[in-house]
Amino acid sequence: MSAPVVVAGASLAGLRTAEQLRAAGWKGPITLVGEEPHMPYNRPPLSKEVLAGKASFASLAFRPRAAVADAEWRLGTRIVAADLDRRLVELDDGGSLPYAALVVATGMRPRRLRCPGPLAGRHTVRTIDDARRLREALTRPGARVVVVGAGFIGCEVAATAVALGVAEVTVVDPLPLPMVGPLGELLAGALLRRHEKRGVRFVLGTGVAGFEGTGRVTGVRLDDGTVLPADVVVESVGSVANTEWLDGNGLDLTDGVLTDEHLRVGGRPEVVAVGDVARFPNARYDGVPRRVEHWSIPADTAKHAARVLAARLGGAEPDMAPFAPLPTFWSDQHDFRLQSFGAPGLGLDDVRILDGDPDGDVLVGYHRDGRLVGVVALGGQAAAAAAARHRAELLEPPVPTA
Numbered sequence: 001m002s003a004p005v006v007v008a009g010a011s012l013a014g015l016r017t018a019e020q021l022r023a024a025g026w027k028g029p030i031t032l033v034g035e036e037p038h039m040p041y042n043r044p045p046l047s048k049e050v051l052a053g054k055a056s057f058a059s060l061a062f063r064p065r066a067a068v069a070d071a072e073w074r075l076g077t078r079i080v081a082a083d084l085d086r087r088l089v090e091l092d093d094g095g096s097l098p099y100a101a102l103v104v105a106t107g108m109r110p111r112r113l114r115c116p117g118p119l120a121g122r123h124t125v126r127t128i129d130d131a132r133r134l135r136e137a138l139t140r141p142g143a144r145v146v147v148v149g150a151g152f153i154g155c156e157v158a159a160t161a162v163a164l165g166v167a168e169v170t171v172v173d174p175l176p177l178p179m180v181g182p183l184g185e186l187l188a189g190a191l192l193r194r195h196e197k198r199g200v201r202f203v204l205g206t207g208v209a210g211f212e213g214t215g216r217v218t219g220v221r222l223d224d225g226t227v228l229p230a231d232v233v234v235e236s237v238g239s240v241a242n243t244e245w246l247d248g249n250g251l252d253l254t255d256g257v258l259t260d261e262h263l264r265v266g267g268r269p270e271v272v273a274v275g276d277v278a279r280f281p282n283a284r285y286d287g288v289p290r291r292v293e294h295w296s297i298p299a300d301t302a303k304h305a306a307r308v309l310a311a312r313l314g315g316a317e318p319d320m321a322p323f324a325p326l327p328t329f330w331s332d333q334h335d336f337r338l339q340s341f342g343a344p345g346l347g348l349d350d351v352r353i354l355d356g357d358p359d360g361d362v363l364v365g366y367h368r369d370g371r372l373v374g375v376v377a378l379g380g381q382a383a384a385a386a387a388a389r390h391r392a393e394l395l396e397p398p399v400p401t402a
Contacts, residue, residue, distance in 0.1 A: 009105030010034020013275025013298035020306030022067035046131040047156040104273040108239035117211025149236035150178035159333040190358040261322035274301035283322040300325040339384035342374030
């Protein structure tokens with residue numbers, strides 16, 4: 001039997017790449033290797049519906065398409081090393097897998113705080129098992145919760161905790177406003193007011209120095225010496241790319257896996273990276289490689305990378321335009337939604353209200369060199385629909401890169 005396409009990572013990006021390989025004409029073997037024991041599932045509900053007790057694992061699991069029914073799944077298995085010259089990956093069970101092509105889809109893991117103090121009572125939200133443990137902690141009577149980090153996950157967890165009736169919910173962040181990095185001050189200020197109105201307390205402009213308690217967390221000590229009582233701590237302080245297994249191959253792993261405009265890695269046409277571990281140039285905006293941790297990216301990268309690999313495996317070069325996706329994300333918090341299309345982070349120096357009011361339904365546009373590069377709606381369904389109406393403008397032909 002010929003060597004398989006090995007997909008390193010059995011989450012959404014890995015699944016979609018396997019499916020797209022079949023759609024692109026690859027009929028050879030496919031092996032997916034995943035560290036979790038679960039089949040691929042939808043992660044966004046973990047900090048919302050799963051924590052709230054409104055979604056089961058069965059409702060999150062993706063149903064693989066019939067085309068990949070013959071794929072081999074190696075779940076509960078971690079790839080620990082790779083030799084790209086020999087086209088071989090090594091597994092944590094001592095085995096190894098040769099490959100005809102390799103898909104890097106190992107994703108991210110939560111960054112952890114390196115502070116003194118006990119570990120018990122500290123949580124992250126990345127897997128279904130994380131969410132189950134955190135829900136159990138949040139539903140204990142009288143729980144006092146401190147969320148460290150006012151980004152997407154932190155704000156969603158805070159909103160869910162309030163809805164569960166948690167006694168105290170406090171969000172700590174060294175930045176002056178929640179989600180100010182991706183949204184800018186205008187929407188971040190509106191977001192802060194909405195959360196505070198619904199009972200979330202924010203302590204901003206300060207970081208965490210350590211954790212109090214003997215054996216288990218009882219408090220969070222801030223940089224200014226203040227101690228916040230806490231029975232449950234949620235660490236939402238960013239992500240780390242799972243790339244250590246690729247060390248020693250001469251790749252740029254500075255922030256994820258650097259790729260070219262076709263998601264190929266290290267000048268090797270038989271190796272591609274997909275999902276939020278890939279750091280790629282988006283021809284829609286410029287030639288600067290960036291990682292994008294949005295829900296739309298796994299499917300977008302999978303489709304492009306699979307066509308590139310299928311062409312290579314068939315002995316041809318891909319006849320395709322450079323990769324130019326339109327990133328999309330949404331975030332449900334309390335009774336409102338953030339809905340985004342494009343790349344707002346590239347237009348933070350020119351932010352304009354396109355419609356509405358920041359304290360009601362509002363639509364905000366982000367511009368770069370006078371061109372609309374992103375829109376974000378905050379509010380109800382009408383605001384989200386207004387954002388969607390700008391997709392055509394955002395999908396205008398990419399800007400040529402040097």
